[in-house]
Amino acid sequence: MIAKHLLKxxxxxxxxxxxxxxxxxxxLQLPETDxxxxxxxxxxxxxxxxxxxxxxxxxxxxxxxxxxxxxxIYMVIYKGEIFKFSEEGKWWIKDGFFFELNSTSEKPDKxxxxxxxDYNIWFKGIDMQKSDLNGKYEFVDKxx
Numbered sequence: 001m002i003a004k005h006l007l008k009x010x011x012x013x014x015x016x017x018x019x020x021x022x023x024x025x026x027x028l029q030l031p032e033t034d035x036x037x038x039x040x041x042x043x044x045x046x047x048x049x050x051x052x053x054x055x056x057x058x059x060x061x062x063x064x065x066x067x068x069x070x071x072x073i074y075m076v077i078y079k080g081e082i083f084k085f086s087e088e089g090k091w092w093i094k095d096g097f098f099f100e101l102n103s104t105s106e107k108p109d110k111x112x113x114x115x116x117x118d119y120n121i122w123f124k125g126i127d128m129q130k131s132d133l134n135g136k137y138e139f140v141d142k143x144x
Contacts, residue, residue, distance in 0.1 A: 037093050039115050040064050044141040051137050052130070053078060062141070068092055070100070098123065105129060119143040 041064055049057040053076070060074035070091045076083045089102035101108035110127035125137035 036115070039118070040091070040093070040098070040121065041066055043144040044121075045144055046139050046141045048137075048139045051139070052133065055079065061144070064091055072102075097126070116140070 043061065043063045045059075045061050047057065047059045052058060056076050056078040058074055058076050060072055062070055062072040064070045068090050069088065071086070071088045073084075073086045075085070087102045087104070089100060089105075090108075091098070091100045093099070098111040098113045099108040100111070107129060109125060109129060111123045112126050113124075114122045116122055119142060121141045123139055123141065124135070125133050126135060128134055128137060
């Protein structure tokens with residue numbers, strides 16, 4: 001009877017110690033990282049006025065996934081009319097610049113950026129599909 005209880009206790013201790021070891025191994029294998037891309041994940045909103053079209057305001061909500069995919073829903077208000085659009089594409093950061101390539105384009109837009117804080121990122125287009133916007137198109141995305 002005592003041997004049976006000792007066997008049960010030994011098995012429980014082995015199971016508990018192996019669980020503890022697996023936790024430590026998992027933590028070592030998957031370290032927490034604080035890379036710059038993680039600051040861009042999630043849902044964001046923004047707006048701009050008179051920057052792409054004189055007299056128009058543009059409002060958007062964008063979700064950037066960890067996979068590098070994004071979806072964007074935006075509306076433009078121009079001369080009292082509302083136009084709604086959506087797009088999807090890929091985003092990434094390379095050499096300190098933010099890139100965004102929508103699914104209908106061949107060339108990505110390139111942005112200078114500054115992470116203001118965990119809830120605000122400033123962007124300035126420096127190599128855009130619409131080249132007349134280069135250096136002029138600025139906005140701030142706000143985390144939702």
